[in-house]
Amino acid sequence: MDKRYDTMNTQFLPVSQSDMRARGWEEYDFLLITGDAYVDHPSFGPAIIARVLEAEGYRVAVLAQPDWKGPAAFASLGRPRLGVLISAGNIDSMVAHYTVAKKRRHDDAYSPGNRPGLRPDRATIVYANRIREVFGDIPVVIGGLEASLRRFAHYDYWEDKVRRSILFDAQADLLVYGMGETATREIAGRLASGTPISEITDVRGTCFAARDPGACAYPMVEVPSFESVSSDKRAYARANMTEYNEHDPIVGKAILQRHGRELLVCNPPAMPLTTEELDRVFELPYVREPHPMYDQMGGVPAIEEVRFSVIHNRGCFGACNFCSLAFHQGRIISSRSHESVVREVTELTRHPGFKGYIHDVGGPTANFRRPACKKQLKAGLCKNRACLSPETCPNVDADHTDYLMLLRKLREIPGVKKVFIRSGIRFDYMMKDQSGEFFAELVKYHVSGQLKVAPEHCVNGVLDEMGKPHVEVYEKFRQKYERLNQKYGKEQYLVPYLMSSHPGCTLDDAVRLAEWLNKSGRQPEQVQDFYPTPGTLSTCMYHTGLDPRTMAAVYVPTDAHDKAMQRALMQWKRPEKRPLVLEALRRTHREDLIGYGRECLLRPNRPAAGSRPQSGGARPAGKPQDQKLKQRGKRVEHNDVQPKRKAGWAKPKARKNAKPGKGRR
Structure with missing residues (x-):
């Protein structure tokens, strides 16, 4: 050291x-x-x-x-x-x-x-x-x-x-x-x-x-x-x-x-730490490295994600049903003081490996710095009601001023070139901030090429079971993100996390998600199947087939083959996924998505000689140039899958062929 x-x-x-x-x-x-x-x-x-x-x-x-x-x-x-x-x-x-x-x-x-x-x-x-x-x-x-x-x-x-x-x-x-x-x-x-x-x-x-x-x-x-x-x-x-x-x-x-x-x-939960208590915890004399006994073994990879990152808050009132945070850290936010975070970042600038970049100033949810509303600290949390879904509660205080001021201070520290936010943000909470000042500075200063957000799905019924905002909120956020990138001359992407096979998601819903992605010109490189971890409301749905909030029955995809089809639909362009996608479209009677139209997910199989092409955006079996090649005795190949389209998520309309780096779930 x-x-x-x-x-x-x-x-x-x-x-x-x-x-x-x-x-x-x-x-x-x-x-x-x-x-x-x-x-x-x-x-x-x-x-x-x-x-x-x-x-x-x-x-x-x-x-x-x-x-x-x-x-x-x-x-x-x-x-x-x-x-x-x-x-x-x-x-x-x-x-x-x-x-x-x-x-x-x-x-x-x-x-x-x-x-x-x-x-x-x-x-x-x-x-x-x-x-x-x-x-x-x-x-x-x-x-x-x-x-x-x-x-x-x-x-x-x-x-x-x-x-x-x-x-x-x-x-x-x-x-x-x-x-x-x-x-x-x-x-x-x-x-x-x-x-x-x-x-x-x-x-x-x-x-x-x-x-x-x-x-x-x-x-x-x-x-x-x-x-x-x-x-x-x-x-x-x-x-x-x-x-x-x-x-x-x-x-x-x-x-x-x-x-x-x-x-x-x-016993009842412990009270969240105060700002002063949280400061003391984070400023204890940590070495901030893996023990040297691991040096000859290749070190500990987990440190790389956090070595030059700072945690500024605890708790999450987003309370997604599939997330364990609400059942572990709780839904009341506590935050460190500006002075404590500034001291930590200043200390990081002295690290021999520091190159000027703070990788993250975040936590469970990066843009939470205060309780959802003033009532929580006196009357507790509302039972059987979420702060942000299906709609944001009118009592939620979506002011980002404190977080914005903290980020400005960190940008001014000598030796710091950039301060990024890589923890997840709640876009619905951002959209309720009337000033828009934080959104603007986020785009200008704090996105390292990609911004992680979690719409998770596009079907509102599924989003209700997830405890997520409706897709219209995400679409408004995406459009504003595009406008701000264009305004500031940035070429930055959204990396939306999406989930398949969550309780409440039918095969028809999975097809609608694939349609939504196709219309947006997107296909995720990584997708996440729902993982039932202990204690969460979504895991309760998975096990019981009931929504514990209402005791209403919930469809639960448990069959491995059905889940594989839902997953494949999110990556329909991959050749190895074609049989599963084809089966899913036939099961849901969505053969209209097999064809040559822009709305189609799959191209038809090559028709036998003398037969007519399949319906669904059908077109003549060959292009004029194909006929010329056939006359010369040359073989003509047609791909069974769509050609790759632009890989950006919510890409500004500056360059057609630019591709982002890979996102990570």
Whole structure:
């Protein structure tokens, strides 16, 4: 590390007994186990928790990606004095390992050298059970995204069944859900004071097991039991909606759910951090790099996305039904101060690899800097109502002034050439900002060739099930984006994320999406199938066939072949997709999209000699020049697919043949 950059003389936390001896430690307080490689950066949850505890005066050692096939690795650092904290890492271990088709992934960006297989399936459970094997009754606290999303009885896509709360399978004493700094500090303080872990039952943002509802210290509501939600899909949907609605730090109640003779008690969520608290968390002395033990293994690829990026906010009131953020970080926004972000970017300019570009100033949603409305901080979140869909609530305050002022300050820092926004933005929220000033400066200064947005689909019925705004809002946004690019002489593109096979999306809807893309002259290079991750409303729809918001029936594409057809329709020009697209068009009786017209998706098969061409924008079998070639005895070929059209998304009308770089989902 360049000493000019390492101004705080930071060092990694111990990862071995020799590291602890070098610090003069004869014992340590907490062992933190993570399923990711050890990257000491505030984009990695385990690093934040470790540094928060260190700032409180505790001695913390890190055990990253231990060999779970035996107990030796878990005993290698010795027994900690106070307890063990366990996280599967930044993402659910099953999502890290498997594609939506349930096939093994060939890489893992959170592991050294991009190597897969360095953590087990269901890492939280495996690690916790190994710790019990090695240390017996030591206090065990699980947290992170995997534990957070699986805190209740939940549908597990990979086993295609309802599993009980991860708290019981992990044999843990406590489960910390959401962003766990406050809860972890409180738990650590009580353990240090000698309070038995069994008596720590009133910490907000935690779950514990009990036998008696009287163990709960808060107003409570009980949801159907694990046994009920495992056998009754309507009960599962009711439970899921209650769990979602009560995830409210202002007015949310504790939730109880029986698992056999035991009772899961989920205390209300912790309050979001204040601006001052969030500043302190992000300005702890992180090294901001992967541990050097990975250097010979190729490093940790995940750092490349965040090394020169800044997180300025937390939470998301966009609340897309398929997204886990609302069930993890929550829907109330908290933000860092301008001064804190400026200090971080100034420090980044001293990094030896910095070339003048801040890659992102974002978060879960880049353009959220304040709660959706003033009411939220006093009365909590509206139940059974979303802030932005299907229409933006009239109470939403869509003022971007604060974010705009922050970006202007960052652009003025010496050494900074460009400040980009690469996190997703909510275009519907932008369109409600009457001033338009942020939109203009976004186009002028903050787009690195491509702007990521997420319309997800074009059929409003499907968008309603997704919790997304109607397509008309996206079209108005796209048109304004084009106008601004033309006004400022920019050649920049939109990269719209699109999803196939979401609950509510029929094959007819998928054909309409392909038509919409074709009319726009677009075809995505990458498409995303709906991935049912634990805890979300969309996953509830997938499992139950019910919309938990209304209890109305929802069509769910579950057949692998039907899902393949939906996916193929989004990439209809690819020759290898032709058989699936052809089958889909015939199944939906849309043969009118097979022909030679501009509206057609497929060209007809070459007709047999002497037969007439197929209908649907049909034209004579050969062009005049083809007839001349035939007279000369030369073979004439006609492609079965359309020729490639311009690849830009919402391309300004400046150059016809320019192509953007590849987008990434």
